[in-house]
Amino acid sequence: MKRILIPALAALAAAACSSGPEGWSVEGTVAGGQGRKMAIEGFNAGRWYTVDSVEIGRDGAFRYQAAAPAAVAEVLRLNLDGRTLYFPVDSVDAITVKADTAAFGTDYELSGTPAAEKILAIDRMIARSVADNGNEGALADSVLKAQLNDIAIADSTCIAAYYIVNKTIAGRPLYDLSRRRDLGVVGAVAQRFADMRPDDARTQWLTHIYLTARQLNNPAAATPVSLEAQESGLIDIVRYDNRGQRCSLAEIAAKGHPVLLNFINYDAESSPAYNVLLAELQRETPGLEIYQIAFDENEVEWKQKADNLPWTTVWNSPMDGVEVLMKYNVGALPLTYVIGADGIIRERVADPARLRAALRAAL
Numbered sequence: 001m002k003r004i005l006i007p008a009l010a011a012l013a014a015a016a017c018s019s020g021p022e023g024w025s026v027e028g029t030v031a032g033g034q035g036r037k038m039a040i041e042g043f044n045a046g047r048w049y050t051v052d053s054v055e056i057g058r059d060g061a062f063r064y065q066a067a068a069p070a071a072v073a074e075v076l077r078l079n080l081d082g083r084t085l086y087f088p089v090d091s092v093d094a095i096t097v098k099a100d101t102a103a104f105g106t107d108y109e110l111s112g113t114p115a116a117e118k119i120l121a122i123d124r125m126i127a128r129s130v131a132d133n134g135n136e137g138a139l140a141d142s143v144l145k146a147q148l149n150d151i152a153i154a155d156s157t158c159i160a161a162y163y164i165v166n167k168t169i170a171g172r173p174l175y176d177l178s179r180r181r182d183l184g185v186v187g188a189v190a191q192r193f194a195d196m197r198p199d200d201a202r203t204q205w206l207t208h209i210y211l212t213a214r215q216l217n218n219p220a221a222a223t224p225v226s227l228e229a230q231e232s233g234l235i236d237i238v239r240y241d242n243r244g245q246r247c248s249l250a251e252i253a254a255k256g257h258p259v260l261l262n263f264i265n266y267d268a269e270s271s272p273a274y275n276v277l278l279a280e281l282q283r284e285t286p287g288l289e290i291y292q293i294a295f296d297e298n299e300v301e302w303k304q305k306a307d308n309l310p311w312t313t314v315w316n317s318p319m320d321g322v323e324v325l326m327k328y329n330v331g332a333l334p335l336t337y338v339i340g341a342d343g344i345i346r347e348r349v350a351d352p353a354r355l356r357a358a359l360r361a362a363l
Contacts, residue, residue, distance in 0.1 A: 024070050024089040027063035028097035030056050030080070030104070039079040040064060051076065072200055073159040075119070080104050086123070088115040088159050118160045122151065126167065126174070135170040148174075149185050149322045154265055154295060156332065158196060161189045162206075177213035184326035186210050191331030195350040234345055235327050237261075237293060239314035242306040247314050249291050250343075257287040258362055259339040260355075263330050265295045266305045274334045275309065277352055281359055282311060288359075293324070295333060338362045 026040070033056040041048045054064040066089075073090035078097070085105040087095050095116050099108035106127060110120040125147060129138040138144065152161040165186045167174045175182040190206035197203050236250035253259050262278065264271055282288050290311035296302040299315060306313040316324060324330075328337065329348070338347045338358045346362040349355050 022092070023066035023068045024091065024093045024095070025063065025065045026076075026078070026087060026089070026095040026097060027061070028099070029060045030062065030097075031060050031100035031102075033062075033080065033101050034058050034060055036080065036101075038062065041077050041079050041084075042074065048077070048079075072197070072202075073115070073157060075159065075163050085110075086119060086163070088113070088119050088163070090115065090157075090159070115157060115159050118151070118155075119163060122148065122160065122164060122167070126169065130169060135172075138169050139172060139174060145174075145182075146318070146321055150295075150297075150318065152185060152189055153322050153325050153330070154333065155192075156268060158189075158192055161192060162202065165189050177209065178217060180217070181323075181326075183210070183213055183217065185322065187214070188322070188325055188329070188331050191329055193331070195332050195335075234339060234343055235324075237291070237314075237324055239293060239316060239320070241312060241314050242303040247291070247312050252289050252291055252312065253339050253343040255289065256341050257289050258285065258341050258359065259289045259291060260359065261328075261337040261339060262290060262292040262334060263295070263325065263328070263336070264292060264334040266302060267296055268333060271334065274352055277355065279310065281356060285359060285363070295325075 030036075030038070035056065035058065037053050037055050039053050040051045042051050052064065054062050056062045069091045070089045070093070073088065075086055075088050077084045077086045080101065083104045085097065085099060085108055087097065087110055089095065090113075093113050093115075095110065095112040097108060097110055099105075108120075110116045125144060126138065129141045129144045133141055148164050148167075152164045155161040165175050175186055177183050177186060186206070187210045190203070190210045193200060193203040193206050234250065234253055236248060238246065238248045241247050249259075249261060260278065260281070262274075264274065278290055278292070282290060292309070292311060292313040293316050294302050294306065294313060295316050296305075297318070299317065302315050306315075332350065334352070336349045336352075336355055337345055338349060338355075338361075340346050340362045347358045349358045
């Protein structure tokens with residue numbers, strides 16, 4: 001099937017002619033590009049359009065200043081004679097590019113924000129796979145895909161995840177929506193946008209391409225799928241805790257007590273406060289069980305952080321991949337499912353402010 005990219009907001013085009021406060025900027029050098037012009041491009045309804053252009057000076061330097069802050073985080077690109085270089089912007093970000101005309105878009109430096117560094121890292125990973133395996137090999141590179149999946153699932157800003165699932169190699173989509181695993185990752189990203197950016201135009205677009213592809217992959221399905229649908233039944237998770245003990249979610253849920261199934265990354269800035277909330281709920285709720293599955297990169301550091309937690313905490317290693325996140329429709333971390341004493345999932349809770357009420361409703 002033909003892949004259509006997520007649209008950008010048309011407001012980006014208006015930024016260049018707004019009379020409001022100055023917004024984001026991109027500057028840097030392009031060796032060998034003296035006197036040439038680059039187009040700055042964005043998305044609109046699946047196609048690239050020109051936002052503005054910038055001329056490279058005699059010393060190879062260029063600078064572009066948007067006339068207004070970016071309304072949403074977005075990935076734009078520089079186009080030099082048909083070759084493109086991608087960079088993210090949000091609000092008043094200042095991005096710096098260092099490139100040359102000989103390898104424009106394939107060998108370059110990008111800095112200024114954590115998002116820019118992440119986009120650069122993603123492109124370098126893909127470029128290495130293409131260099132080692134060729135275009136076809138890179139599209140089928142399971143190690144590359146696993147690494148990108150981890151980045152997409154752990155991305156709290158949405159922008160890297162958005163960039164990854166729309167990446168192409170030689171004009172072909174890296175994420176093939178006819179493949180179940182690829183579709184699952186796109187669905188997880190769509191869910192993240194629905195949870196974190198419900199008013200973002202890309203949320204509707206991601207949801208559309210995900211649900212459309214799911215229906216095409218399963219024509220016999222008579223009922224449309226909704227991202228808001230709750231899980232109908234508990235799916236077992238078996239992992240090992242920080243003491244090396246095998247822990248089964250199904251076995252814990254069968255004890256006849258309410259359970260909170262929590263997906264988390266201890267390295268995330270919000271995690272300490274979230275764990276404080278879980279501790280409060282456990283003290284307030286007699287018999288409450290918590291099954292917490294962590295998606296940290298480093299096992300040793302995870303064990304150290306998990307050591308003093310008064311509930312079951314298990315580690316999802318890189319070898320385990322993101323399958324459990326797809327099964328439980330997890331788009332952003334942290335996220336918690338409330339499971340009743342009967343072992344039935346009662347509610348999926350993305351907003352921690354609603355967790356206490358959701359737990360009380362399930363008792």
